[in-house]
Amino acid sequence: MAYFDAASAAPLHPVARQALHASLDEGWADPARLYREGRRARLLLDAAREAAAEAVGCRPDELVFTSSGTRAVHSGVAGALAGRRRVGRHLIVSAVEHSSVLHAAEAHEADGGAVSRVAVDRAGAVTAQGYGAALRADTALACLQSANHEVGTVQPVAEVAEVCRAAGVPLLVDAAQSLGWGPVPGDWSLLAASAHKWGGPSGVGLLVVRKGVRFAARGPVDERESGRAPGFENIPAIVAAAASLRAVRAEADREAARLRELTERIRARVPGSVPDVEVVGDPERRLPGVVTFSCLYVDGEALLHELDRAGFSVSSGSSCTSSTLTPSHVLKAMGVLSEGNVRVSLPVGAAEEDVERFLRVLPRAVAGVREKLGAPVTGTATVTAADALVVDSLGKRCPIPVIELAKVIGDVPVGGTVRVLSDDEAARLDIPAWCEMRGQEYVGEEPADQGVAYLVRRLS
Amino acid sequence: MAYFDAASAAPLHPVARQALHASLDEGWADPARLYREGRRARLLLDAAREAAAEAVGCRPDELVFTSSGTRAVHSGVAGALAGRRRVGRHLIVSAVEHSSVLHAAEAHEADGGAVSRVAVDRAGAVTAQGYGAALRADTALACLQSANHEVGTVQPVAEVAEVCRAAGVPLLVDAAQSLGWGPVPGDWSLLAASAHKWGGPSGVGLLVVRKGVRFAARGPVDERESGRAPGFENIPAIVAAAASLRAVRAEADREAARLRELTERIRARVPGSVPDVEVVGDPERRLPGVVTFSCLYVDGEALLHELDRAGFSVSSGSSCTSSTLTPSHVLKAMGVLSEGNVRVSLPVGAAEEDVERFLRVLPRAVAGVREKLGAPVTGTATVTAADALVVDSLGKRCPIPVIELAKVIGDVPVGGTVRVLSDDEAARLDIPAWCEMRGQEYVGEEPADQGVAYLVRRLS
Numbered sequence: 001m002a003y004f005d006a007a008s009a010a011p012l013h014p015v016a017r018q019a020l021h022a023s024l025d026e027g028w029a030d031p032a033r034l035y036r037e038g039r040r041a042r043l044l045l046d047a048a049r050e051a052a053a054e055a056v057g058c059r060p061d062e063l064v065f066t067s068s069g070t071r072a073v074h075s076g077v078a079g080a081l082a083g084r085r086r087v088g089r090h091l092i093v094s095a096v097e098h099s100s101v102l103h104a105a106e107a108h109e110a111d112g113g114a115v116s117r118v119a120v121d122r123a124g125a126v127t128a129q130g131y132g133a134a135l136r137a138d139t140a141l142a143c144l145q146s147a148n149h150e151v152g153t154v155q156p157v158a159e160v161a162e163v164c165r166a167a168g169v170p171l172l173v174d175a176a177q178s179l180g181w182g183p184v185p186g187d188w189s190l191l192a193a194s195a196h197k198w199g200g201p202s203g204v205g206l207l208v209v210r211k212g213v214r215f216a217a218r219g220p221v222d223e224r225e226s227g228r229a230p231g232f233e234n235i236p237a238i239v240a241a242a243a244s245l246r247a248v249r250a251e252a253d254r255e256a257a258r259l260r261e262l263t264e265r266i267r268a269r270v271p272g273s274v275p276d277v278e279v280v281g282d283p284e285r286r287l288p289g290v291v292t293f294s295c296l297y298v299d300g301e302a303l304l305h306e307l308d309r310a311g312f313s314v315s316s317g318s319s320c321t322s323s324t325l326t327p328s329h330v331l332k333a334m335g336v337l338s339e340g341n342v343r344v345s346l347p348v349g350a351a352e353e354d355v356e357r358f359l360r361v362l363p364r365a366v367a368g369v370r371e372k373l374g375a376p377v378t379g380t381a382t383v384t385a386a387d388a389l390v391v392d393s394l395g396k397r398c399p400i401p402v403i404e405l406a407k408v409i410g411d412v413p414v415g416g417t418v419r420v421l422s423d424d425e426a427a428r429l430d431i432p433a434w435c436e437m438r439g440q441e442y443v444g445e446e447p448a449d450q451g452v453a454y455l456v457r458r459l460s
Numbered sequence: 461m462a463y464f465d466a467a468s469a470a471p472l473h474p475v476a477r478q479a480l481h482a483s484l485d486e487g488w489a490d491p492a493r494l495y496r497e498g499r500r501a502r503l504l505l506d507a508a509r510e511a512a513a514e515a516v517g518c519r520p521d522e523l524v525f526t527s528s529g530t531r532a533v534h535s536g537v538a539g540a541l542a543g544r545r546r547v548g549r550h551l552i553v554s555a556v557e558h559s560s561v562l563h564a565a566e567a568h569e570a571d572g573g574a575v576s577r578v579a580v581d582r583a584g585a586v587t588a589q590g591y592g593a594a595l596r597a598d599t600a601l602a603c604l605q606s607a608n609h610e611v612g613t614v615q616p617v618a619e620v621a622e623v624c625r626a627a628g629v630p631l632l633v634d635a636a637q638s639l640g641w642g643p644v645p646g647d648w649s650l651l652a653a654s655a656h657k658w659g660g661p662s663g664v665g666l667l668v669v670r671k672g673v674r675f676a677a678r679g680p681v682d683e684r685e686s687g688r689a690p691g692f693e694n695i696p697a698i699v700a701a702a703a704s705l706r707a708v709r710a711e712a713d714r715e716a717a718r719l720r721e722l723t724e725r726i727r728a729r730v731p732g733s734v735p736d737v738e739v740v741g742d743p744e745r746r747l748p749g750v751v752t753f754s755c756l757y758v759d760g761e762a763l764l765h766e767l768d769r770a771g772f773s774v775s776s777g778s779s780c781t782s783s784t785l786t787p788s789h790v791l792k793a794m795g796v797l798s799e800g801n802v803r804v805s806l807p808v809g810a811a812e813e814d815v816e817r818f819l820r821v822l823p824r825a826v827a828g829v830r831e832k833l834g835a836p837v838t839g840t841a842t843v844t845a846a847d848a849l850v851v852d853s854l855g856k857r858c859p860i861p862v863i864e865l866a867k868v869i870g871d872v873p874v875g876g877t878v879r880v881l882s883d884d885e886a887a888r889l890d891i892p893a894w895c896e897m898r899g900q901e902y903v904g905e906e907p908a909d910q911g912v913a914y915l916v917r918r919l920s
Contacts, residue, residue, distance in 0.1 A: 003497055008490040009692065017484060024477060028662065030468040034764055035773035037463055067527030067663060068691030074680045103680035103690070196692060202488065203527060203663040203694035219679070220534045220563035230563070231528030232469065232656060234663035237697070304494055313495035 002354035003313045006197075007149050007177060007290055007345035013199030016244035020201060020236050027235035032223070041235050048235075048242035055245045056191060056208055057183040063208045064225040065238050069176050069194020070100040072205035075217065075228060076172050076192050077104040080141045081113065083214035084170070088138020089113040092169075094126045094145065094155070095333035101143050101174055102329070114138075123282040124151045124334045128159035135167045142171050146178040150317050150330040150343055151281030152263075152290030154178070158186030170213050177287060179206075180248045180348075181256055189213045195241035198248050199348060203234055204241040248348060256288040259346050262355045263291040266344060273363045278437060280336045289346035292317070294331070296434065297403045298340025298369050306365040307342075312358055317341045318398065318426070327398070327426045337433035338426055339399040340366070373403060391420045394451050398426035402434050405456065409440065412458045417443065423451030431456065462814035463773045466657075467609050467637060467750055467805035473659030476704035480661060480696050487695035492683070501695050508695075508702035515705045516651060516668055517643040523668045524685040525698050529636050529654020530560040532665035535677065535688060536632050536652050537564040540601045541573065543674035544630070548598020549573040552629075554586045554605065554615070555793035561603050561634055562789070574598075583742040584611045584794045588619035595627045602631050606638040610777050610790040610803055611741030612723075612750030614638070618646030630673050637747060639666075640708045640808075641716055649673045655701035658708050659808060663694055664701040708808060716748040719806050722815045723751040726804060733823045738897060740796045749806035752777070754791070756894065757863045758800025758829050766825040767802075772818055777801045778858065778886075787858070787886045797893035798886060799859040800826070833863060851880045854911050858886035862894050865916065869900065872918045877903065883911030891916065 003011065012020075027044045029037035046060075053060040066072040081091060093105050095117045105115045116134040118126050131142060142164050147154045157173055164171040170189030178184065180198030184191060190213060195204035207228060209215045215228075222230040248255075263286075267279050276296035295303065300318025307314055317328030318341040327338035344358070389412050393401035401422040412418055420431060428445065431454045435442035443455035463471065472480075487504045489497035506520075513520040526532040541551060553565050555577045565575045576594040578586050591602060602624050607614045617633055624631040630649030638644065640658030644651060650673060655664035667688060669675045675688075682690040708715075723746075727739050736756035755763065760778025767774055777788030778801040787798035804818070849872050853861040861882040872878055880891060888905065891914045895902035903915035 001496065003489075005490070005493065005495070005497075008493060009488060012484055012488055020484075021481075024472055024480075024661075028469060028472055028656070029463075029773075030465070033465065033468060033773070033775060034761070035465070035768045036461065037465075037773055067531065068694075070682065070691030071527065074690065078679070099682060100680070100690070103682055107680040194692070196488070201484075201694070201696070202692055203697055205691075219538070220560070220567040222530065222559060222563055230534065230560070231530030231665075232654070232662055234528075234661070234697075236661070237663055237694075301494070308495045313489075313493070313497055315493060 001311045001313070002351070002358065004344045004346055004350070004358070005313050005315050006347035007343065008315055009196050009202070010199040010347050012201060013244040013247055013348070015247035016200050016240040019243035020240035023236040023239040027239055031233060031235065044239050045233060045235050048238045051242040051246055052206060055183070055249055056179070056206065058208050058210065061226070062210055063206060064228045065233060066205040066207050066229045067203055067231065067234065069192060069197065069205040071229070072192035072194070072207040073098070073100040073174055074104050076190050076207050076209070077101065077108070077141065077143065078218040079209070079215045079228065080170055080172060080190055080213065081108060082216040082218050084140040087140050088136070090116065090136050090139040092116045092118060092131060092134045092139060092142040094118045094120060094143070096120050096124055096148050096330045097143060097145055098149055098174055098176065101145070120333050122334055122336060124148050124153035124280070124330065125282055125285070126155055126160065128156055128163045131160045132163045135164070135169060139167070139169045142169055143174065144171060145174040146184050147287050148281070148330060149177050150328055151292045151334070152287040153282040154285040154287065157184055157188065161186040161188045180245065181252050181288065182249070195237070195244070198245055200241035200244040201237045203237045251348070255348050259288040259350065262346060262350065262352060263289060263344070265355060266291045266359065269359055270362065273359065274366050276437070278337050278433070280331065280334065289350070290343065292341065292343045294337040295340030295342070295366050296337060296437065297373065297399050297406065298366055299373060299399055300339065300341050302369045302372070303340055303342060303365060306368055307361070310361045310365060312361065315343050317343065327429055332429050335433065337430055337437065339402060339430045373399065389416070389418045391418060393420060393422045393424070393427070395423065397424050398430060401427045402430050405431065405434065409456070409458055414458050414460065416458055418456045418458070420454045420456065421448050421451055422454065427454060428452070461771050461773070462811070462818065464804045464806055464810070464818070465773050465775050466807035467803065468775055469656050469662070470659045470807050472661060473704040473707055473808070475707035476660050476700040479703035480700035483696040483699040487699055491693060491695065504699050505693060505695050508698045511702040511706055512666060515643070515709055516639070516666065518668050518670065521686070522670055523666060524688045525693065526665035526667050526689045527663055527691065527694065529652060529657065529665040531689070532652035532654070532667040533558070533560040533634055534564050536650050536667050536669070537561065537568070537601065537603065538678040539669070539675045539688065540630055540632060540650055540673065541568060542676040542678050544600035547600050548596070550596050550599040551575045552578060552591060552594045552599060552602040554578045554580060554603070556580050556584055556608050556790045557603060557605055558609055558634055558636065561605070580793050582794055582796060584608050584613035584740070584790065585742055585745065586615055586620065588616055588623045591620045592623045595624070595629060599627070599629045602629055603634065604631060605634040605636070606644050607747045608741070608790060609637050610788055611752045611794070612747040613742040614745040614747065617644055617648065621646040621648045640705065641712050641748065642709070655697070655704070658705055660701035660704045661697045663697045711808070715808055719748040719810065722806060722810065722812060723749060723804070725815060726751045726819065729819055730822065733819065734826050736897070738797050740791070740794065749810070750803065752801065752803045754797040755800030755802070755826050756797065756897065757833065757859050757866065758826055759833060759859055760799065760801050762829045762832070763800055763802060763825060766828055767821070770821045770825060772821070775803050777803065787889055792889050795893065797890055797897065799862060799890045833859065849876070849878045851878060853880060853882045853884070853887070855883065857884050858890060861887045862890050865891065865894065869916070869918055874918050874920065876918055878916045878918070880914040880916065881908055881911055882914065887914060888912070
C-alpha cells in the first residue's frame with residue numbers, strides 16, 4: 001500500500017506519537033489551575049507555544065492554538081473583519097483558496113459583507129497586481145494561501161503582502177500546505193495552519209495575529225488562548241503538534257529536495273506514458289510533494305478505484321469523486337481540464353519504489369477506465385442544421401459528453417460546428433479545456449430547451 | 461498526590477488510552493476519502509458515533525462530534541436560537557450554568573437578543589416553576605445543566621423539559637458533569653457534553669439535536685458532521701472518547717455508590733473538624749463525587765496552596781483564586797459564603813485512604829491560613845456617629861473585610877449597627893452570608909465616598 005494523499009492528512013509523525021504518549025500523562029489537567037497537575041499542563045502548553053512560534057517566526061503571545069486549521073481560518077477571518085469593521089466590510093480572497101476560506105467568505109457575504117475573488121492564471125497563481133486591483137477604500141482584509149492544496153502552486157505571498165501593507169490592509173495567509181516546509185515569507189498580518197498536514201495529530205490548528213493588527217474575536221469567548229479560542233486546551237495534541245513541526249522542519253530541506261525529484265519524475269513521465277493527459281500547476285514554483293494531472297475521457301472516481309485496488313491512495317478534484325456535483329473550484333478557476341483528475345501528494349518519507357510502481361501501474365489503470373467508458377457510448381449524433389452537428393449528451397455525466405464530442409469531431413468539416421447538449425456542470429469546464437488541448441475553437445455556450453448547448457468549431 | 465478536581469478534567473481512562481493508541485494507526489486519514497485509509501477512518505467514526513449515541517440514548521444521526529464541550533454548547537445554543545429566530549429571540553438560562561452557556565448568552569445579548577436568568581435556591585437548584593415563569597411567547601430556547609459543576613447539585617431536568625415541551629420551547633441540556641454517570645432523563649431537545657469530564661481525551665465534545673428540533677448552524681460550515689461542526693474530524697480522540705464513555709458507564713453504578721459514600725464522609729465530618737464552615741449544595745440530589753464547602757475567614761488561594769503542598773489538588777470558587785475579581789457566579793446566585801471555598805471532585809477510582817488523609821489534613825490547613833490572616837488585621841474601628849461603628853476595609857481583599865467585621869461585632873451593643881467600608885466585590889456576597897451564619901441582621905448597602913458601605917445590625 002502506498003498512501004499518496006498527504007495534502008489531505010499526513011500519517012502521524014513518529015515524534016508526534018512519542019510526544020503525544022508522554023503528554024497524555026503530564027498534560028491532561030486544566031492549565032488554568034494552580035495545583036501541581038495544572039502547573040505541569042501550563043508548562044507544557046507554554047513550551048509548545050514557544051516552539052510553534054519559533055517555527056512560524058512570530059512571538060509566542062501572537063500565536064494561539066485552535067481545534068483545527070479550519071477553525072483557525074474561520075476565527076481568523078471573522079476576527080480580522082470585525083476588528084476593522086469601521087474601515088469597511090470588503091474582503092478579498094483568491095479564487096483558489098481552501099474551502100474553509102471560501103466558506104468564511106460566503107458566511108461574510110450572507111451577513112451583508114462584500115467579497116472579491118482574485119483570478120488565477122492557468123498555473124493557479126495569483127499576482128500582486130491582481131490583489132492591488134481588488135483593493136478598495138473599504139477593504140477590511142485580504143486572504144491568500146501560501147500554496148495551493150490541489151495543484152501545489154506556490155503563491156507570491158511576500159509580493160501580495162507588500163501591496164496590502166502599502167494600502168494598510170492586513171493579509172491573512174492560509175499556510176496549511178506549506179508550514180511544515182518552512183516559514184511563510186513576507187510581511188503578512190495573520191496566519192492559519194493545521195497540524196495534521198505536517199504529521200501532527202488531528203485537532204490542532206494555529207492562529208497567529210501579529211501585534212498591532214486589529215482583531216475582535218467573534219462569538220462567545222472565554223479566558224483561554226488570549227480570548228481567541230474558547231474551550232479546554234487539548235494539550236497532549238498541542239505538544240505533539242509542536243514537537244512534530246520542529247521535527248519535520250529539521251529534515252525539511254533534504255526531504256523537500258528528495259520529494260521534488262520524485263514528483264518531477266511523475267510530471268515528466270506521465271505525459272509520455274498516458275495519452276491525452278494534462279499536468280496542471282506551476283512546474284517550478286510548487287510544493288515539493290504535490291503533482292496533479294487530468295486524463296481526458298476518464299471518470300475520476302473509477303480511476304481512483306482502479307488505483308486503490310492497485311494499492312495507491314490518491315485524491316481527485318473531478319466532480320465525479322466529490323459529494324457535490326460541481327468539479328473542483330481550483331481547476332475551474334485555472335481553466336484546465338477537470339475530468340479524470342488525480343492529485344498525488346507524497347508524504348514525508350515516501351518510497352522511491354512506490355513512485356516507480358505508480359508510474360508503471362497508471363497507464364494500465366487509465367486505459368482500463370477508458371476502455372470501459374468508451375464502449376457503451378450511446379450519444380446520437382444527427383445533423384439538424386446546415387452546418388451544425390448536434391451531440392445529445394443530456395443525462396450523461398462527466399466524462400461522457402467530452403468522449404462523445406471527440407467521437408464526432410472527425411465527421412465535421414473543418415470550419416464547421418458541433419453543438420454538445422449537456423446538463424452536467426463539469427461539461428462547462430471540460431469542453432473548453434478539451435478544445436484547448438486539441439487545438440479546436442470553443443465558440444461559447446447557449447441556453448437550450450434542456451441543459452446547455454456548448455458550441456465547438458473544428459479548426460484542424 | 462491525590463487529584464480531587466475531576467469536575468475540571470478527569471485523568472485519561474485506561475480504556476481511552478488504549479483506544480487512542482490503536483486508532484492513531486487506523487484513524488488518521490480523511491473519512492471523506494474513498495481509498496482504503498479513508499474507508500477505515502470512516503468505519504471507526506461511524507462505530508464511535510453509534511456507541512456514543514447508545515450511551516446518550518439518541519439516534520446516531522442526531523449526534524455530532526465537536527472539538528470540545530464548550531464548542532458543543534456554543535454551536536448548540538447559536539444553532540437552536542437561529543433555527544427558531546422567527547419565534548423570537550428570548551433565551552432562558554439558569555443563573556448557575558457553566559461559563560460556556562453564560563458566555564453564549566452574553567454573546568446573544570450583545571447581538572440584540574434577550575436573556576432571562578432563572579434563580580436558584582440556597583442549594584443551587586432551579587425549579588420547573590421558575591422556568592415556567594420565565595417562558596414567554598418569544599422564547600426560542602431554554603438551557604439547563606444536568607448537574608452543577610461547582611456544588612454538584614442535580615437539576616430537575618425532566619420536570620423543566622416537560623414545562624418547556626408544553627410551551628413548545630426546546631430545552632438544551634449541558635450534561636458535561638453527569639453524562640459519565642448515566643443518560644439524562646426527560647424529554648429534552650438538545651444536549652451537549654465533554655469527553656474529558658468522563659475520562660476521555662481533551663478535544664472531543666458531543667452535540668445532540670433531536671430530530672424535529674429546528675436548528676440552523678451558524679458561521680461558516682462544511683460537509684463534515686452533518687454541517688454542524690466544521691473542520692477535519694479528530695477520529696483517534698473521538699474513538700477514545702466513545703470507548704471510555706462505554707467503559708465508565710459499565711462501572712457507573714458501583715463507582716457512584718462508592719464515591720457517594722466518600723463524599724458523604726466529607727460532608728458529615730468537615731463541619732465537625734473545621735470551625736465556621738458551610739457545606740454547600742444539595743445534600744441528597746447531587747453528583748456522586750462532588751462536595752463543596754466554604755470556610756469563613758479564609759483566603760481561598762492560600763488554602764489551595766496549603767492543600768497543594770499537602771498533596772491535594774482541589775479547586776475553589778472564591779474570588780481570590782480566579783483571574784477575575786468577582787467570586788463564583790454559582791455561589792453568588794445561591795447566596796452562600798464564597799470565601800475560603802473548596803470544591804472536592806473525586807475522580808473514578810479515588811482511594812478511600814486519600815479521602816481520609818484529606819480529612820486529617822484539612823483542619824490544620826484551614827487553621828494555618830486563618831492564623832496568618834488573623835494576625836495582621838489593621839482595620840481601624842472608630843465610632844463616628846451616635847449608633848454606628850465604622851470598619852474601614854478599603855483596599856483590603858477577601859476575606860479581610862469579614863474578619864474585621866467579626867472582630868468588632870462584640871463591641872457593638874445589641875441593636876446597634878456596624879458600617880463596613882469595602883471596595884472588594886466579594887464583600888457584597890460574603891458579608892450577608894456571614895450574617896446568615898452568625899444570626900446577625902444584614903441591613904443592606906449604601907454608596908460611600910469610596911467603595912460601598914455594608915450595614916450590619918447586631919441581634920445577639
